[in-house]
Amino acid sequence: MTASPAVIPFDLLPPNERPYFDRFGNGLVVVLPPRQPDPSGWGAGGPPHGGAWIHVGEDGKARAFIGKVEVGQGTRTALSLLVAEELRLPLSSVELTMGDTDLCPWDMGTFGSRSMPDAGEHLRLTGAATRTFLTELAAVRLSAAPTEVELAEGTAKARDSGRSVRYGELVKGLRRVELVPSDAKPNPPSKWTRAGRPAQDVGAREVVTGNRRYTSDLHIPGMLHGKVLFPPSCGAKLRSVDLSRAQALPGVTAIHEGDLVAVAAPDLRMAFAALKALRAEWEATPQPSEKEIVEYLRHHPVEGEDFWDMVHHETGDVGAAFGSAPVSLRETYTTAYIAHAPMETRAVLASWEDGRLTVWLGTQTPFRAREAVSDALELSPSNVRIIVPPTGSGFGGKHTSDLAVAAARLAKAAGHPVRVVFSREEEFTQAYFRPMAVVDIRSAAEQDGTLTAWEFHVLNAGASAARLPYRVANQKIDNQPSDSPLSQASYRALAATANNFARESHLDEVAARVGADPVEYRLRHLADDRLATVLRTVAERAGWSPRPAPAASGSGRGIAVGLEKEGRVATFAEVRVPEDRHLEVVRIVTGFECGAIVHPTNLRSQVEGGTVMAMGGALFEAIHFENGRILNPSFSRYRVPRFRDIPPIEVILLDRPDLPSQGGGETPLIAVAPAIANAIYDATGKRLRSLPLTPDGTVP
Amino acid sequence: MTKLRVNGTDHSVPIDPDRSLLYVLREELRLTGTKYGCGEGECGACKVLVDGVAVRACQTPVGEAVGRSIVTIEGLAQGEHLHPVQQAFVEAGAFQCGFCTSGMIIAAVSLLARSSQPSVEEIRAAMDGNLCRCGGYLRIIDAVQRASRLSSGAGGAVP
Ligand code: FES
Ligand code: FES
Numbered sequence: 139m140t141a142s143p144a145v146i147p148f149d150l151l152p153p154n155e156r157p158y159f160d161r162f163g164n165g166l167v168v169v170l171p172p173r174q175p176d177p178s179g180w181g182a183g184g185p186p187h188g189g190a191w192i193h194v195g196e197d198g199k200a201r202a203f204i205g206k207v208e209v210g211q212g213t214r215t216a217l218s219l220l221v222a223e224e225l226r227l228p229l230s231s232v233e234l235t236m237g238d239t240d241l242c243p244w245d246m247g248t249f250g251s252r253s254m255p256d257a258g259e260h261l262r263l264t265g266a267a268t269r270t271f272l273t274e275l276a277a278v279r280l281s282a283a284p285t286e287v288e289l290a291e292g293t294a295k296a297r298d299s300g301r302s303v304r305y306g307e308l309v310k311g312l313r314r315v316e317l318v319p320s321d322a323k324p325n326p327p328s329k330w331t332r333a334g335r336p337a338q339d340v341g342a343r344e345v346v347t348g349n350r351r352y353t354s355d356l357h358i359p360g361m362l363h364g365k366v367l368f369p370p371s372c373g374a375k376l377r378s379v380d381l382s383r384a385q386a387l388p389g390v391t392a393i394h395e396g397d398l399v400a401v402a403a404p405d406l407r408m409a410f411a412a413l414k415a416l417r418a419e420w421e422a423t424p425q426p427s428e429k430e431i432v433e434y435l436r437h438h439p440v441e442g443e444d445f446w447d448m449v450h451h452e453t454g455d456v457g458a459a460f461g462s463a464p465v466s467l468r469e470t471y472t473t474a475y476i477a478h479a480p481m482e483t484r485a486v487l488a489s490w491e492d493g494r495l496t497v498w499l500g501t502q503t504p505f506r507a508r509e510a511v512s513d514a515l516e517l518s519p520s521n522v523r524i525i526v527p528p529t530g531s532g533f534g535g536k537h538t539s540d541l542a543v544a545a546a547r548l549a550k551a552a553g554h555p556v557r558v559v560f561s562r563e564e565e566f567t568q569a570y571f572r573p574m575a576v577v578d579i580r581s582a583a584e585q586d587g588t589l590t591a592w593e594f595h596v597l598n599a600g601a602s603a604a605r606l607p608y609r610v611a612n613q614k615i616d617n618q619p620s621d622s623p624l625s626q627a628s629y630r631a632l633a634a635t636a637n638n639f640a641r642e643s644h645l646d647e648v649a650a651r652v653g654a655d656p657v658e659y660r661l662r663h664l665a666d667d668r669l670a671t672v673l674r675t676v677a678e679r680a681g682w683s684p685r686p687a688p689a690a691s692g693s694g695r696g697i698a699v700g701l702e703k704e705g706r707v708a709t710f711a712e713v714r715v716p717e718d719r720h721l722e723v724v725r726i727v728t729g730f731e732c733g734a735i736v737h738p739t740n741l742r743s744q745v746e747g748g749t750v751m752a753m754g755g756a757l758f759e760a761i762h763f764e765n766g767r768i769l770n771p772s773f774s775r776y777r778v779p780r781f782r783d784i785p786p787i788e789v790i791l792l793d794r795p796d797l798p799s800q801g802g803g804e805t806p807l808i809a810v811a812p813a814i815a816n817a818i819y820d821a822t823g824k825r826l827r828s829l830p831l832t833p834d835g836t837v838p
Numbered sequence: 839m840t841k842l843r844v845n846g847t848d849h850s851v852p853i854d855p856d857r858s859l860l861y862v863l864r865e866e867l868r869l870t871g872t873k874y875g876c877g878e879g880e881c882g883a884c885k886v887l888v889d890g891v892a893v894r895a896c897q898t899p900v901g902e903a904v905g906r907s908i909v910t911i912e913g914l915a916q917g918e919h920l921h922p923v924q925q926a927f928v929e930a931g932a933f934q935c936g937f938c939t940s941g942m943i944i945a946a947v948s949l950l951a952r953s954s955q956p957s958v959e960e961i962r963a964a965m966d967g968n969l970c971r972c973g974g975y976l977r978i979i980d981a982v983q984r985a986s987r988l989s990s991g992a993g994g995a996v997p
Contacts, residue, residue, distance in 0.1 A: 209935065210934045210935020210936065210937070210972055211934065211935075212934060338928065338929075338931065339931060339933075341936070342927075342928040342931075342933075343920075343928065345927075345933055345936035345939050346911075346920065346924040346925075346927045346928055346933075346939060346943060347871070347911065347912065347914075347915055347920070347924065348869075348870075348871020348872070348910065348911030348912045348940045349871065349912070350936055351870065352870075352937065354870075354873075354874070355864075355870035357868060357870075405865065406861070406865060407857075407861075479971055480935075480937075480971060481873070481875055481881070481883060481935065481937035481938050481969065481970070481971045481972070482873070482875075482935070482937045483874075528935075528936070529935065530873075530935045530936070530937030531934070531935040531937065531971060531972055533971075559874075561877065562875065562876045562877060562878070739931050740931075743931055743934060743974065743977065744934075746973065746974070746976055746977070747934055747972045747973030747974055748973065749973065750973025750974075750975060751971070751972075751973045772876065772878055772880070773875075773876045773878065773880035773881055773969065774878055774880050778969060778971060779973065779975075780966050780969065780975075781961075781962040781963075781965050781966045781968070781975050781978075781979075782962055782963075782966050784973075784975045784976060786976075787976060
């Protein structure tokens with residue numbers, strides 16, 4: 139495409155004024171406008187978002203467009219399967235464009251496990267409507283009643299006459315735009331023939347041949363390499379900077395605009411040299427360190443904003459219930475700050491052409507990035523295009539747009555395209571972390587173990603998974619954001635990991651106190667049948683036999699459940715803690731249910747991978763910091779799971795074709811840490827209440 | 839300038855023995871299949887074959903690679919025909935974001951060249967220097983075992 143000021147992003151034009159056919163050729167276009175969020179569901183009260191559109195061209199291919207992005211979680215293939223399913227097309231005839239702000243529907247961002255319930259549903263509706271329009275076109279062409287037309291493998295066939303016509307033929311010369319009617323009926327999952335079956339990733343070949351181009355691989359002629367000057371410690375303020383020595387280097391551009399100090403150079407080594415040549419003075423203010431962090435967070439409450447989700451839930455009379463309880467327990471659980479550490483560090487490439495800016499950005503929020511960049515550079519949003527190339531994973535870590543702004547400013551000043559790629563150290567120090575969480579729980583039970591009161595207060599993490607999946611008459615549950623000394627934001631299964639770890643550990647403590655078997659104790663209280671089914675399935679597969687913990691024999695087993703984002707998970711862990719106290723996780727069994735399964739191959743991969751990632755946070759991942767400095771900003775000092783850490787992981791997927799499909803990228807993580815903590819308790823009688831459980835590999 | 843032999847072709851690159859092989863491959867030859875993950879030898883994303891053995895390109899001064907045969911991920915397939923290890927990674931679905939995959943495949947090729955039927959323990963030990971943040975380790979082990987069967991089934995040794 140040649141960029142010119144006349145280009146207007148599709149989402150900023152009414153559906154029937156978009157130049158679909160100039161861009162993609164003749165055909166049939168079916169549009170689902172952005173949807174008002176369900177008032178009782180996720181995103182309630184927010185702007186309309188999502189929607190989708192599909193173009194069926196003369197080449198017989200379906201091009202589908204949505205605002206969500208793929209950053210390695212496998213949704214491209216899963217969503218393509220849904221389009222193929224509705225349109226009765228082979229997967230290879232579906233092309234899905236994700237998160238390109240010139241072409242795709244506006245979307246809030248790819249987080250909160252919303253790709254399947256939102257984009258998936260929107261593509262199914264759009265696909266179903268497209269199928270109906272194709273059927274009508276075919277009925278006319280084949281002189282048959284629409285009910286007599288059958289679609290399969292890109293061909294429409296009249297049942298009685300046996301005559302047939304290919305989709306490409308049907309839309310020849312057509313330039314027709316339709317909206318999805320309100321009665322569009324997607325194929326129910328119980329009738330799926332393509333979706334719901336094992337399938338290969340659509341990009342597999344380019345990955346294994348090294349031909350997939352990630353943002354950090356992109357190169358355009360004349361491109362410079364950018365570097366940003368960052369403060370030496372969190373909270374340090376720039377007092378002054380002298381650019382002259384950097385500017386004197388050959389081909390180097392150095393800028394200081396607002397808070398941004400950055401350089402661009404013809405090659406990466408020169409860019410590093412230019413960065414070093416900057417003379418900057420910083421003013422640091424003392425910052426809290428790791429050892430006092432729990433107290434600091436307790437004493438620095440703030441108003442919730444942005445990524446905080448809040449919960450204030452109260453039923454019954456908690457105070458009275460504690461007064462009369464024969465059994466009561468009060469404990470505190472914590473989780474550390476941890477890093478996303480995506481294999482591909484943050485990367486961006488910015489290029490100007492005729493006053494229009496194109497930014498290739500590994501991001502989970504392209505439309506937010508468009509806003510941030512156009513605001514910062516005082517451009518009309520029409521003059522900014524964000525494209526999301528394949529991205530080396532995100533895990534909630536690629537939401538911010540600062541780097542895009544930096545690259546855009548550098549490119550403008552230098553008069554050349556500029557690519558900025560974080561070094562691993564920058565990725566560790568200049569990104570943001572999963573918030574540390576402090577959870578205080580107080581509970582009460584009858585002599586027979588029946589839970590009567592539950593007080594749950596979480597500090598510096600959100601509401602996810604804070605609500606009880608158990609029946610307890612008196613409950614008080616709330617959360618309180620804190621002023622964090624380290625920058626913190628979204629993370630895969632952020633608050634749910636903390637809240638679920640605390641709750642499922644605590645529940646085990648109560649079960650042990652009353653001498654109950656952990657599985658039986660949970661089943662006795664569970665208020666959700668679907669979750670109970672997942673728990674029973676996992677317990678059975680794991681060969682669970684009832685007895686109270688701890689066995690304290692050096693071998694142990696633990697179990698935990700979780701219900702979050704409409705997904706249900708149960709995880710079983712078996713551990714060994716020999717004389718030398720070195721923890722060995724011997725086996726993990728995880729069961730997961732998230733409604734109708736769209737892409738079982740990928741879902742299994744997400745559950746396995748999520749379990750591995752969760753093991754890192756459970757066992758050894760932690761950011762260490764002192765007075766504003768990150769002490770372990772490298773893979774040699776920040777340990778992430780490796781081959782040697784991974785036990786056999788058995789994954790059981792429970793398919794529910796009768797229920798809507800939900801996301802599977804987050805919830806499978808949340809029962810791992812408590813299952814392992816409970817297993818360590820069973821093996822040793824020692825209760826560990828802080829994540830990571832075994833930072834140096836041993837049980838204290 | 840000096841000559842560097844990559845994927846069977848000689849390339850002229852500036853003589854600067856301190857430059858890492860990774861830098862030259864990615865920035866000068868634009869062979870971007872080899873990835874930067876850490877620059878400190880900890881992640882294995884940058885692995886390439888030097889005389890058939892996997893090395894971390896970020897830790898290899900380019901001078902050390904002069905006069906030797908370098909094979910990157912781009913050089914494994916024979917035209918349309920995938921290398922058995924690549925084929926096995928596709929079949930096993932052994933990647934998510936795919937960013938670690940080049941390094942994993944190169945490490946596996948190197949392993950299979952010296953041990954054609956590695957046990958799970960051998961695979962873990964040989965590949966422990968390769969990180970997959972997406973957590974695909976079990977599938978990668980599966981892929982390496984498949985590759986070992988594919989190569990022995992085809993009767994040919996893995997190069
Ligand atoms: S980039 Fe070479 S080992 Fe990580
Ligand atoms: S597939 Fe993403 S790092 Fe391995």
